[in-house]
Structures are given as C-alpha cells and as structure tokens.
Amino acid sequence: MTDTTASADTLLEWYDRHRRSLPWRAPPGKRTDPYRVWLSEIMLQQTTVQAVKGYFERFLLRFPDVETLAAAPVEAVMQAWAGLGYYSRARNLHACAQVVTSQHGGHFPADETALLALPGIGAYTAGAVGAIAFDLPAVAVDGNVERVLSRLVALEEPLPRAKSTIRKIALSLLPPKRSGDFAQALMDLGATICTPRKPACALCPWSPPCRSRREGTAETFPRKEAKKQGALRRGAAFVVLRGDDHVLLRDRPPRGLLGGMAEPPGTEWSAGFDPDAATAAAPLDASWRRLGGNVRHVFTHFPLELTVYRAEVPAGTPAPAGSRWQARALLGQEALPTVMRKVLAHADIEGI
DNA sequence: TAGACGTGGCT
DNA sequence: TAGCCAAGTCT
Structure with missing residues (x-):
C-alpha cells in the first residue's frame, strides 16, 4: 500500500x-x-x-x-x-x-x-x-x-x-x-x-x-533567508619584527569577537577607515612600510579588509603596554585566529 | 532579534 | 581548501 x-x-x-x-x-x-x-x-x-x-x-x-x-x-x-x-x-x-x-x-x-x-x-x-x-x-x-x-x-x-x-x-x-x-x-x-x-x-x-x-x-529545502552580509569593515594591522626574530602580539578582550585570541596590534575595524592615516595608530615608532594588497576575511556577519603595515625594530626594543613579544618560531603555539594568521602570512612572517 | 558562542568532519 | 554544517540557547 x-x-x-x-x-x-x-x-x-x-x-x-x-x-x-x-x-x-x-x-x-x-x-x-x-x-x-x-x-x-x-x-x-x-x-x-x-x-x-x-x-x-x-x-x-x-x-x-x-x-x-x-x-x-x-x-x-x-x-x-x-x-x-x-x-x-x-x-x-x-x-x-x-x-x-x-x-x-x-x-x-x-x-x-x-x-x-x-x-x-x-x-x-x-x-x-x-x-x-x-x-x-x-x-x-x-x-x-x-x-x-x-x-x-x-x-x-x-x-x-x-x-x-x-x-x-x-x-x-x-x-x-x-x-x-x-x-x-x-x-x-x-x-x-x-x-x-x-x-x-x-x-x-x-x-x-x-x-x-x-x-x-x-x-x-529548507529555504533559508539570504544571510545579509554586513557592510564591509576595514582596518589596519601592524606587524613588528624585532631583531631577534620576535613578533609583537597582544591579546584580545576575553569577551566578544575572537574573544581571548591573540593578534598583532591593529586599529579598530570600521566602514570609514582611512588606510592612509593608519600609522597614527601604530603601536610604536618605527619606519612603517605599507604592504601591497591587503588581507580579506569574511566573518559570519561582516567581511573585513585589513591593510598590513610592517616594520623592523632592534633587538631589545621593549613591548608597548598591553602587548608582548613572541618568538617567531613559537607562533604556532599562539591562539591566533585564521584572519590573524593571514595577516602574518601577508607580512611574510608565517605560513598559514 | 541579530549576533555570539567551539569544534571536528566533510566537500 | 576554505567554508559549511551538526540534536540550539542566551542576551
């Protein structure tokens, strides 16, 4: 039947x-x-x-x-x-x-x-x-x-x-x-x-x-509401390589997006971000070089585009408040989210 | 109510 | 392979 x-x-x-x-x-x-x-x-x-x-x-x-x-x-x-x-x-x-x-x-x-x-x-x-x-x-x-x-x-x-x-x-x-x-x-x-x-x-x-x-x-099926992709946000990330092969990192706040994860210092992410004025927000004085291209990443609720700046500083340079040095060879042990690994790769610091 | 919240497996 | 998905809930 x-x-x-x-x-x-x-x-x-x-x-x-x-x-x-x-x-x-x-x-x-x-x-x-x-x-x-x-x-x-x-x-x-x-x-x-x-x-x-x-x-x-x-x-x-x-x-x-x-x-x-x-x-x-x-x-x-x-x-x-x-x-x-x-x-x-x-x-x-x-x-x-x-x-x-x-x-x-x-x-x-x-x-x-x-x-x-x-x-x-x-x-x-x-x-x-x-x-x-x-x-x-x-x-x-x-x-x-x-x-x-x-x-x-x-x-x-x-x-x-x-x-x-x-x-x-x-x-x-x-x-x-x-x-x-x-x-x-x-x-x-x-x-x-x-x-x-x-x-x-x-x-x-x-x-x-x-x-x-x-x-x-x-x-x-099931039909799903087209996930409205949030507006593009942009920002800058600052990759500092110290003479003794250490990279500057900081930890994100424990709550919220990528909470508690590590990252190179950077600016806020916003729709109106101006990449040309970014170095004003750099974590330390250095000869900053703006890298060509940029890093793109899509979060659940918005796409992100990061301009990457890179600088080299002498061994012995202290870490600015709120940040720390990590040996380049030990980056694999850091809680770096994918987007930040992309940043480091873009700056030729790390392979993804 | 839209967004945050973890991880491992699959394509 | 980066993205999507899997027995949702809370704020």
Missing part, C-alpha cells in the same frame, strides 16, 4: 526497523533515565553524534546522577566538558543540575513549561526531554526536523521565519502515543535518509507523500 499522506505510523514502522543504537538510548520499548536524556540533548546541541559519544560515557562515569553533578565544583564540570565547545552549555548544565536538585527534589519536571524554565533548556530541548523521557505530547524541532518537514510539504517560507510553521506541522503529525519515538524517528530520518545533501529518497518511508521529492526539489 502506498500512503499519500504522511503519517506518524509509517515513520514509526520505519524507526522500529532502522533506529540507530546510541549510548543514550534505551532499548526498544524502554524509557530512558531523564538525566541521561537531558545530558545527551545538551551535549548534542550543535555537536555531532560522533563527537558526543565519548564525552557522554566519560561524563556519566564521573557524574552518574543529577545530585552528583549538582554537588560537583563547576571547575570539574568544565574539565569534563573541555573540548566539546560552547562552554556556556557546561555552566548551564551545572546550574540546571543544582536547580533540579534544590527545587525539584532531584527529579526533572515532567512538564514542558517547567523544563523550559531550566538553565540551558530551550524550546528544542524541553520538547526532546519531555517526549523522550516522559512521553509527554511534545515535539522536538531541531535542524533535522526542520529539513524533513520543510521538504515534506515543500515549504517556501524561509528559515528562521518558518520555525513556527514547522512546529505546527510537527504537532499536526504527533501521534497520540510514542511521542518520544516520534521525536527520535524524525531526527534519525533527517540524520540518515533526509540528509542536507543527496537525500536517499528511495529509502525514505515518507517518499510517497513528500512533495519536494515528487517535484525533484528535495535538496533545495
């Missing part, structure tokens, strides 16, 4: 045969400990399954339950998280464990709204924990689900605007039972069949009802 209407049953039948076995998943038919569901969902935010597996198991050995996690010093939590990225997740994880312990008697609330109120839990995670751990009638709309459902109906509305529409579609498909399996089935489908590129439509249980598959446009 061929279904021309997408149904949760069709998807769940597929899931029962093809579900992935993952460390945080209970065997078929069993419900998972909410602590494990929650921990895995936080770790999986913007992070691949492969990267999470090892962390999840090590974390669980060290912090087997929410009370143990809550009682641990935050430094221990950060250490266990080190390397996973997005470290505010780890701080919120710890804070959340403390709230669950002190305000919910050590049990995660079986209520989507109450889950949503906890630190580090947003709309997606509240739905995922609610459905998977408590079988609440909730949907978990992540990037996978956005892709699957926007393709299913060939949704022209672009993300992120389409989020509320997609959520409604998910709710309209939500089965009366097995909401947790439904959530995981949707994600498995997105991760293994309805992939961003080259979706395996021939293997998809929802191929018959899928409008974009029918129209041959599956891979073009």
Whole structure:
C-alpha cells in the first residue's frame, strides 16, 4: 500500500526497523533515565553524534546522577566538558543540575513549561526531554526536523521565519502515543535518509507523500533567508619584527569577537577607515612600510579588509603596554585566529 | 532579534 | 581548501 499522506505510523514502522543504537538510548520499548536524556540533548546541541559519544560515557562515569553533578565544583564540570565547545552549555548544565536538585527534589519536571524554565533548556530541548523521557505530547524541532518537514510539504517560507510553521506541522503529525519515538524517528530520518545533501529518497518511508521529492526539489529545502552580509569593515594591522626574530602580539578582550585570541596590534575595524592615516595608530615608532594588497576575511556577519603595515625594530626594543613579544618560531603555539594568521602570512612572517 | 558562542568532519 | 554544517540557547 502506498500512503499519500504522511503519517506518524509509517515513520514509526520505519524507526522500529532502522533506529540507530546510541549510548543514550534505551532499548526498544524502554524509557530512558531523564538525566541521561537531558545530558545527551545538551551535549548534542550543535555537536555531532560522533563527537558526543565519548564525552557522554566519560561524563556519566564521573557524574552518574543529577545530585552528583549538582554537588560537583563547576571547575570539574568544565574539565569534563573541555573540548566539546560552547562552554556556556557546561555552566548551564551545572546550574540546571543544582536547580533540579534544590527545587525539584532531584527529579526533572515532567512538564514542558517547567523544563523550559531550566538553565540551558530551550524550546528544542524541553520538547526532546519531555517526549523522550516522559512521553509527554511534545515535539522536538531541531535542524533535522526542520529539513524533513520543510521538504515534506515543500515549504517556501524561509528559515528562521518558518520555525513556527514547522512546529505546527510537527504537532499536526504527533501521534497520540510514542511521542518520544516520534521525536527520535524524525531526527534519525533527517540524520540518515533526509540528509542536507543527496537525500536517499528511495529509502525514505515518507517518499510517497513528500512533495519536494515528487517535484525533484528535495535538496533545495529548507529555504533559508539570504544571510545579509554586513557592510564591509576595514582596518589596519601592524606587524613588528624585532631583531631577534620576535613578533609583537597582544591579546584580545576575553569577551566578544575572537574573544581571548591573540593578534598583532591593529586599529579598530570600521566602514570609514582611512588606510592612509593608519600609522597614527601604530603601536610604536618605527619606519612603517605599507604592504601591497591587503588581507580579506569574511566573518559570519561582516567581511573585513585589513591593510598590513610592517616594520623592523632592534633587538631589545621593549613591548608597548598591553602587548608582548613572541618568538617567531613559537607562533604556532599562539591562539591566533585564521584572519590573524593571514595577516602574518601577508607580512611574510608565517605560513598559514 | 541579530549576533555570539567551539569544534571536528566533510566537500 | 576554505567554508559549511551538526540534536540550539542566551542576551
């Protein structure tokens, strides 16, 4: 029989045969400990399954339950998280464990709204924990689900605007039972069949009802709002090479763009920057040479064009306040962002 | 609400 | 290979 209407049953039948076995998943038919569901969902935010597996198991050995996690010093939590990225997740994880312990008697609330109120839990995670751990009638709309459902109906509305529409579609498909399996089935489908590129439509249980598959446009969904590229910003960077083969560096403020990263001194970056007046902002008096060409870099929200100045100073020249010398041979050990490595390469200091 | 926030893998 | 992407949240 061929279904021309997408149904949760069709998807769940597929899931029962093809579900992935993952460390945080209970065997078929069993419900998972909410602590494990929650921990895995936080770790999986913007992070691949492969990267999470090892962390999840090590974390669980060290912090087997929410009370143990809550009682641990935050430094221990950060250490266990080190390397996973997005470290505010780890701080919120710890804070959340403390709230669950002190305000919910050590049990995660079986209520989507109450889950949503906890630190580090947003709309997606509240739905995922609610459905998977408590079988609440909730949907978990992540990037996978956005892709699957926007393709299913060939949704022209672009993300992120389409989020509320997609959520409604998910709710309209939500089965009366097995909401947790439904959530995981949707994600498995997105991760293994309805992939961003080259979706395996021939293997998809929802191929018959899928409008974009029918129209041959599956891979073009979801539509996305054209990311408006910010206005060009320009600035100058000053590369100083000292006689004993040291380069002048400074550290960026801990917060914000490239927070805490190292860089050669430079000007502010702005739309109205005048390269010809740049040397007024040089970190020290020297015979500055403006290098030909410039360094271009595109950040998430704006393109940057840097004019590079270079100077040589004698060995023994002290570093100006707020900056320091680093041996050229040790630049590889510095926390230099790509754009700054481009600057150093442009000044023939370092290969990228 | 647009922007910040990390990292590793893939093309 | 530099850029894009991956189970988002917070401000």
